Amino acid sequence: MGNELNSPLDEFQGRPSFHLAFPVRDLDETRAFYVDVLGCKVGRSSNTWIDLNFFGFQITAHLANETAQFSNSVDAHDIPVPHFGLIMDWDDWHRAVDHMAYIGVEFRVQPHVRFKGEVGEQATFFLADPSGNCLEFKAFKRPGDVFAS
Secondary structure (H helix, E strand, O other), rough: OOOOOOOOHHHHHOOOOOEEEEEEOHHHHHHHHHHHHOOOEHHHHOOOOOOOOOOOEEEEEEEEEOOOOOOEEEEEEEEEOOOEEEEOHHHHHHHHHHHHHHHHHOOOOEEEEEEEOOOOOOOEEEEOOOOOOOOEEEEEEEHHOOOOO
């Protein structure tokens, strides 16, 4: 026996990549935001969708009539739901904040550190793409805390 798995999904750890499909109102403005602001590369596309290389992960923007947005209070901040994003290195996150501020990007949620001094202490900020989809960029003070509680 010796090589027993803790869950049926353990055997896939480290192999899959992540994919997310999300609604947008305009493909041209979406392409401009993800390429010009975030530096993503364009993959396949059609007149109703566009694949983007989001820091090594495939995200697909699909033309849709509406996008729904809700929020939750997290550590006294109004956090948009749904959202997706990156978990970054602590120093890289600070450089990203400086870069976004330098190019004049409007933050949906201002850069801040939440859960300060606690397990899971993290720096975070949110941006919204032109369709209102929210992206979170965060970094953990202690990288091993990503799933800690």
